[in-house]
Amino acid sequence: MSTPLHLHEDRLFPADPAVRQIARRLYAEVRDLPILSPHGHTDPQWFAGNAPFGNATELLLAPDHYLFRMLYSQGVDLNELGVPSRRGPSNANPREAWRKFAANFYLFNGTPSWLWLNYVFAKVFDLKVRLEPSTADHYFDVIGEKLATDAFRPRALFERFNIEVLATTESPVDTLDHHHKIQSSGWKGRVITAYRPDAVIDPEHEQFKDALQRFAEITGEDVYSWKGYLSAHRKRRADFAKAGATSTDHGHPTAATADLSPVEAQRLFEKVTSGKFTPTDAELFRAAMLVEMAKMSEEDGLVMQIHPGAFRNHNRWLFETFGRDKGADIPEKTEYVQALRPLLDRFGNSKTLSIILFTLDETVYSRELAPLAGHYPALKLGPSWWFHDSPEGMLRFREYTTETAGFYNTVGFNDDTRAFLSIPARHDLARRIDCVYLSRLVAEHRIDEDAAAQVARDLAYRLPKQAYKL
Amino acid sequence: MSTPLHLHEDRLFPADPAVRQIARRLYAEVRDLPILSPHGHTDPQWFAGNAPFGNATELLLAPDHYLFRMLYSQGVDLNELGVPSRRGPSNANPREAWRKFAANFYLFNGTPSWLWLNYVFAKVFDLKVRLEPSTADHYFDVIGEKLATDAFRPRALFERFNIEVLATTESPVDTLDHHHKIQSSGWKGRVITAYRPDAVIDPEHEQFKDALQRFAEITGEDVYSWKGYLSAHRKRRADFAKAGATSTDHGHPTAATADLSPVEAQRLFEKVTSGKFTPTDAELFRAAMLVEMAKMSEEDGLVMQIHPGAFRNHNRWLFETFGRDKGADIPEKTEYVQALRPLLDRFGNSKTLSIILFTLDETVYSRELAPLAGHYPALKLGPSWWFHDSPEGMLRFREYTTETAGFYNTVGFNDDTRAFLSIPARHDLARRIDCVYLSRLVAEHRIDEDAAAQVARDLAYRLPKQAYKL
Amino acid sequence: MSTPLHLHEDRLFPADPAVRQIARRLYAEVRDLPILSPHGHTDPQWFAGNAPFGNATELLLAPDHYLFRMLYSQGVDLNELGVPSRRGPSNANPREAWRKFAANFYLFNGTPSWLWLNYVFAKVFDLKVRLEPSTADHYFDVIGEKLATDAFRPRALFERFNIEVLATTESPVDTLDHHHKIQSSGWKGRVITAYRPDAVIDPEHEQFKDALQRFAEITGEDVYSWKGYLSAHRKRRADFAKAGATSTDHGHPTAATADLSPVEAQRLFEKVTSGKFTPTDAELFRAAMLVEMAKMSEEDGLVMQIHPGAFRNHNRWLFETFGRDKGADIPEKTEYVQALRPLLDRFGNSKTLSIILFTLDETVYSRELAPLAGHYPALKLGPSWWFHDSPEGMLRFREYTTETAGFYNTVGFNDDTRAFLSIPARHDLARRIDCVYLSRLVAEHRIDEDAAAQVARDLAYRLPKQAYKL
Secondary structure, three states: OOOEOOOOOOOOOOOOHHHHHHHHHHHHHHOOOOEEEOOOOOOHHHHHHOOOOOOHHHHHHOOOHHHHHHHHHOOOOOHHHOOOEOOEOOOOOHHHHHHHHHHOHHHHOOOHHHHHHHHHHHHHOOOOEOOOHHHHHHHHHHHHHHHOOHHHOHHHHHHHOOEEEEEOOEOOOOOOHHHHHHHHOOOOOOEEOOEOOHHHHOOOOOOHHHHHHHHHHHHOOOOOOHHHHHHHHHHHHHHHHHOOOOEEEEOOOOOOOOOOOHHHHHHHHHHHHHOOOOHHHHHHHHHHHHHHHHHHHHHHOOEEEEOOOEEOOOOHHHHHHHOOOOOOOEEOOOOOOOOOHHHHHHHOOOOOOOEEEOOOOOOHHHHHHHHHHOOOOOEEEOOOOHHHOOHHHHHHHHHHHHHHHOOOOEOOOOOOOOOHHHHHHHHHHHHHHHHHHHHHHHHOOOOOHHHHHHHHHHHHHHHHHHHOOO | OOOEOOOOOOOOOOOOHHHHHHHHHHHHHHOOOOEEEOOOOOOHHHHHHOOOOOOHHHHHHOOOHHHHHHHHHOOOOOHHHOOOEOOEOOOOOHHHHHHHHHHOHHHHOOOHHHHHHHHHHHHHOOOOEOOOHHHHHHHHHHHHHHHOOHHHOHHHHHHHOOEEEEEOOEOOOOOOHHHHHHHOOOOOOOEEOOEOOHHHHOOOOOOHHHHHHHHHHHHOOOOOOHHHHHHHHHHHHHHHHHOOOOEEEEOOOOOOOOOOOHHHHHHHHHHHHHOOOOHHHHHHHHHHHHHHHHHHHHHHOOEEEEOOOEEOOOOHHHHHHHOOOOOOOEEOOOOOOOOOHHHHHHHOOOOOOOEEEOOOOOOHHHHHHHHHHOOOOOEEEOOOOHHHOOHHHHHHHHHHHHHHHOOOOEOOOOOOOOOHHHHHHHHHHHHHHHHHHHHHHHHOOOOOHHHHHHHHHHHHHHHHHHHOOO | OOOEOOOOOOOOOOOOHHHHHHHHHHHHHHOOOOEEEOOOOOOHHHHHHOOOOOOHHHHHHOOOHHHHHHHHHOOOOOHHHOOOEOOEOOOOOHHHHHHHHHHOHHHHOOOHHHHHHHHHHHHHOOOOEOOOHHHHHHHHHHHHHHHOOHHHOHHHHHHHOOEEEEEOOEOOOOOOHHHHHHHHOOOOOOEEOOEOOHHHHOOOOOOHHHHHHHHHHHHOOOOOOHHHHHHHHHHHHHHHHHOOOOEEEEOOOOOOOOOOOHHHHHHHHHHHHHOOOOHHHHHHHHHHHHHHHHHHHHHHOOEEEEOOOEEOOOOHHHHHHHOOOOOOOEEOOOOOOOOOHHHHHHHOOOOOOOEEEOOOOOOHHHHHHHHHHOOOOOEEEOOOOHHHOOHHHHHHHHHHHHHHHOOOOEOOOOOOOOOHHHHHHHHHHHHHHHHHHHHHHHHOOOOOHHHHHHHHHHHHHHHHHHHOOO
16 A cells, blocks of 8 residues: 655756756756755764664654644644653653654645655665555664664764764853764764853853853853853863864844943843843843854854744743743744844954854845845855745745845855754755756856856855855 | 637646646646635625625625725726715716726736636626726626526525535624524525624724624623623624634734733723723733633634734725725734734643634744744644735745645635625635645655645645634 | 857746747837836936046946945955045056956856846947956956947947936935036937935934035025925925926835924924934934925925835944945835825825835835735835845745736836946846746736736836836
8 A cells, every 4th residue: 555755856856847957967066065064953972972773753753843843733742752751751652653653744745854754764764665654664664673783873874974074063061072082983974063152141041040050160160250251151162162163153032232341241241140130131141142252253263153033932831841942933023134233343344253144034035134144244144044944945045145145145055953864865955956046047047057057066065164164 | 899808727827838737637636626615704695685786896896995996096086986985875877987997907917806807707707808998888788687697696606606615704793684594594505604703802993882882782791891791702602603603703903912810801801991091902902802712712612713914994084985994904014923922822732722823914924824833733824815815925825834834734715705706716716826836846846746636635625624613 | 268258038038938938029029118217326427428437447346336245245345346435546456456356256146236247248348258357357458448439428328228218316405517417418318317305304314414504505595494494395396307307216214204293393303403313303304204295296296206224334334434335235124004104194095196115125015015005096116126126026026016016006117226337237137027927927827918018018118107207
């Protein structure tokens, strides 16, 4: 009763035969380039320990909020899918959870998860039939068997995937032990970290108090004084840089920045660390810290990434029961023109500082971000992000930004994923879609084909390498 | 001097021959499915009385704000088009009004009204020539003659249109007499009502005071006490459910919701019914009533529809002279992520309550609505609405929502129309456009064709049936 | 080492062969129509003096912020490109600046500047090879030689470009000497002015104080009294009308309008001219002046253009160093529904006053502007503007506005440019894109081809002529 699974060679390419031919030629230029993954959320422990992954549910379903949120939206309990809660691991049987997933796989029709997963199934696991209720057990068995082999251990997959660099993201209170272990292991895979200080910068973060405490311990600084707090950041940034980091990352609710005087900054710092602060104080502190981080980046050369605009943990009950990152983060309107001005007044004309902007609010592509990046030397545009990391999302990103900012104020693709096995699928999709956009321009005589091929290669390899100083 | 009128079989399908073939095959799956019309504004009196319609102007032009607003925007007076004012019926000669319309029909080039009307002309009235000045009288005569025949009475058309269910929309102070008459008539057509309580919920509605008075009379409740007011709602919801209603509908200026304590709610109720309230009070009361309505829906099972975002009666002079619904309602920015949180905190994780969201602000499709509906079990997305009930509008809806929410968090099509004769045209257009979107996905190997056919059938029939509990 | 430069006859047309055929046929209808340029920023001195233009850098690069801002965003100094600063002219060697530009011309891949420039290179200068580092000197030489010939003087180019009317834009404190000289010269070219009073209306404009002073001198009115100030406007509007003006233009930060009583207006005027005013006062004064301008337009018949939404001079250091119009104006969110209501309450139903709306915020096309223009007789929609004056931008404009407002509430194309030589390129691009949009409608049977041809002709010629009373 099963149906063949087949990845079409021309998938995602335009239907028109002439345009498809152009897309094929462009794609041939980039298909086999190494993968640069300068921003993501894989676990460095995988590459440090190189232990085999578990089963299909543990590896592919339970940690992937793109997947379980869709089933949740249709009335499936997270516990049934193997998702751990605050009380501990799920008690679901992994095979049963996988069957549940297979029974609901049709929900992903038309979504990028369908494309990514089928790539993983076909290319990584060499599965020949579609995932559907009748093949759920076959999938579970085949995936489990393969994961137990050496060829499917993290380092082997890393090499098979032709990854040149993979960046993970760590908190300032992370010991970076996994990264040190990778570095000293003799393994040639380049896995680097990135400095993501939200937990010690955002006074409204639920871990703020604890994180500050650990920040003090790990740095030996008096992080409750403004001066010590800044020194602690400097120390840890240096540690991160030693562990390979070339960038920082900032996931604030808004893009607000503020350039405070040292006295103002110190007073505000005392307020937010006293625990007696308003939401406005918290917002101002995050804003001020973006400028502080920029100052440090001018010194130490780390590229700044700003990822604003998510209302985290929107579902109160789910957050209380299951915790963070459970598919309940919802984008909000995000303003950049006023918000970034204090930062840009100070660093916008810098040729050494590089700030990469992301958004979850597509309305700002043509209205705010492309005009800003098409003018300020310090600004570049990150790729379409999260909900917009998809064929339509990527096409819109190019359609809305290219005419004002061009291709060369963008930085190629970020997979931004925890789903290690999907990395080749995601980069392949991104390369294909850039070729789709370019093929249309070529067919409409809006760019020369040799220039389009150069752009395709630059987007796939040169621009991320340069923008992230890899 | 007339030109042939011809509905092309492939209208709205993509031009590329291979994609068009796919669209044709998908459309063949849904073309003949019965029509489910779960939300609209036809007049139940038509089906209760089954009297013949009047002439072309009275039936097609004077009541249709899509049409007369376009002519008005180009300097034609509403009175000339047969549109009644607050002072009474228009004194325009219906044939003259129709000629005026014919002379300006070119204004509709590129609009959905052009598509809908040509369908009505060709398929319903079997007209063979285009509407233009030289054929205006021919149209007026043919349409008038046909409307006088039994085959063009409301019930005959209802049957000819293959409508399985048609929902109208009534106010809580409506006696539902027409619906009772239909139910007891022995006619098999299923015409149901929907509970639209804006006039008794919105303190700023111009009918609020009168409506409350009638609300008291029709329910026998003390609607000036908070308890009696809620009881009156419960009673009328039960009456509506008996008259077939499966849903409620809420047309507020914003999507604001508020979960007040009983004491707060009662105080606020006293304020807004006293007549001494601020716009902020009115907004809060509407917000609180959405949560009250949700509570009742959890009990009685009526599906909630929320249609926010219209600035009603924007043209002051026109409103004073001609009244409501004269093409002068203008959309505004509409926020959902913060606005719906009180409602979702209480009911977002419910598997029994179903809330269908609509918007006039397309920027929220990918930013807010798809992420919300792609997570919360209680939420579904209504189709692209009103100004966006159009080929480009529908394509954008799919392009902006599918990758995050999939197809199965949407509910198929609503025609939402007063223009009874256009119902088949509108459903045909919606089915075609869904097939257009799917055909592109198939051609680009982003979905399998058998899955696409299943999605097309589900969107046309199964999903509205299920979402509206029909 | 050079590559041929070739403008493909089908550039910008859809790739699908059948649709391309339709686009070709539609374009043949409009290709050779005269150019109407009812809004732009060319320098009337060119046509008054008819002196030859200088070199490639002075004519094409240094004055064009579309070009130098892109190079600036990639780290090139403005001074190197021949851009003058507040301290005086650039000391860059023009040939060196041009080489710099040629070396970076790849940055414009995918942008409208690439399309416009290649048109200018190929069609105006008859260049046969692409601009690249190896051809930079060839370009500089050829362009310089041609510019020195009589055939490349401003009036000769004006005639060669088949321009029927060209509007420039002047401040109320401009003497209009160049226009008078053109008028009395016997030359038949029609170059008209437009009334752009921002400098005497916006209390926050850096020239406000000086401009008021000159406004007094040039009109002989007591412009520091409310009555005299209004009289000065009336006088100058009459002067402008005599110099051919048919329109006014208003470039405010927002679309706010306010209908104040004479007493309120006078008080506010006294406040803003005293120099002691808040940003709120300034905003209200600009808002009130839009209504005052509308009153005068009802009297003198000048069409009003409103161009809101740019945050001017966003880059503080650049503004202080280089001044205005240096590519650092960034769009912001812009609201129209509430903002325009005072103006529309007063004039929205007028059949004599005509107000043309523009936006830099594409989100308002379908949400606000199309519904407003599709209803109010006084409103029309200007074309996609500035950052959105591009193939994708124009297609989006049609896709987002046509279904609600139709084609006939729009006014054809404005080139809005200082770059005189690019005018034919820009109109050609606009005509092609309108044909692209129409060809898709024809191919999908959403419009009849003869109607589409009529629409194409109307957009290219009849509608701008009528809307701007040319």
